[in-house]
Amino acid sequence: MAVSIKSEREIGLMRDSGKILAEVHAKLGEAIKPGMTTLDIDRLGEKLIRSYGCIPNFLNYNGFPASICVSVNEQVVHGIPTDDRILKEGDIVSLDAGLIYKGYHSDAARTHAVGKISEEAELLIERTKQSFFEGIKAAVEGGHLFDISNRIDSYISQFGYGIVRELVGHGIGTKLHEDPQIPNFAQRRKGLKLKAGMTLAVEPMINMGRCDVEWLADDWTVVSADGSLSAHYENTILVTEGEPEILTLL
Numbered sequence: 001m002a003v004s005i006k007s008e009r010e011i012g013l014m015r016d017s018g019k020i021l022a023e024v025h026a027k028l029g030e031a032i033k034p035g036m037t038t039l040d041i042d043r044l045g046e047k048l049i050r051s052y053g054c055i056p057n058f059l060n061y062n063g064f065p066a067s068i069c070v071s072v073n074e075q076v077v078h079g080i081p082t083d084d085r086i087l088k089e090g091d092i093v094s095l096d097a098g099l100i101y102k103g104y105h106s107d108a109a110r111t112h113a114v115g116k117i118s119e120e121a122e123l124l125i126e127r128t129k130q131s132f133f134e135g136i137k138a139a140v141e142g143g144h145l146f147d148i149s150n151r152i153d154s155y156i157s158q159f160g161y162g163i164v165r166e167l168v169g170h171g172i173g174t175k176l177h178e179d180p181q182i183p184n185f186a187q188r189r190k191g192l193k194l195k196a197g198m199t200l201a202v203e204p205m206i207n208m209g210r211c212d213v214e215w216l217a218d219d220w221t222v223v224s225a226d227g228s229l230s231a232h233y234e235n236t237i238l239v240t241e242g243e244p245e246i247l248t249l250l
């Protein structure tokens with residue numbers, strides 16, 4: 001497994017890439033409202049990404065037909081935006097987006113409430129987000145990769161939620177998906193030793209019910225097998241000698 005260590009110049013470009021993506025996400029988050037279609041979100045997202053002179057890296061990735069993955073309620077990730085899926089009050093919607101800036105990728109996801117949502121759904125979103133922050137406490141030079149996984153798992157497990165196992169976080173840089181893979185559930189081994197200059201996309205995907213997932217007939221959309229709500233939170237981070245730097249937050 002070859003995990004790339006970014007140079008100062010590359011880190012600068014990753015920061016710029018991440019900052020732009022953070023702005024795109026902030027604008028998408030503000031735009032979410034009942035009555036929008038998932039295709040409206042994709043169109044707006046692509047327009048925003050291109051307005052910064054960047055390229056949406058999900059578009060055509062392994063044939064994915066859109067720029068933003070828009071996953072509603074029991075959809076975990078990789079939802080394909082369509083003009084007939086209309087967001088309604090009480091839904092939750094996960095937006096996974098990424099872009100390329102001067103050859104460098106960034107990747108981040110947020111789950112948003114559509115109007116007023118249940119308290120249970122609020123908690124799922126909040127705890128999924130918090131699990132990312134718990135996990136990355138271990139993302140320091142000299143630490144081990146799977147400490148990130150273990151921290152996410154131990155934080156989430158106390159709530160009885162299901163941690164999706166089929167999909168994991170990843171290294172990122174000049175490619176969207178680089179080594180290493182970063183599971184969100186506990187691992188027996190320690191995993192590789194982390195070094196300053198590694199850039200990682202850490203992305204817990206959490207189901208309110210069981211962890212099992214299924215793929216819809218479109219071969220993209222991943223849904224919770226029990227139909228329970230699912231949330232996703234992701235940022236691209238930089239491992240340093242101290243606290244990790246989160247590149248896709250404003």
Ligand code: MG
Pocket residue numbers: 107108169170201203234
């Ligand atoms: Mg990712």
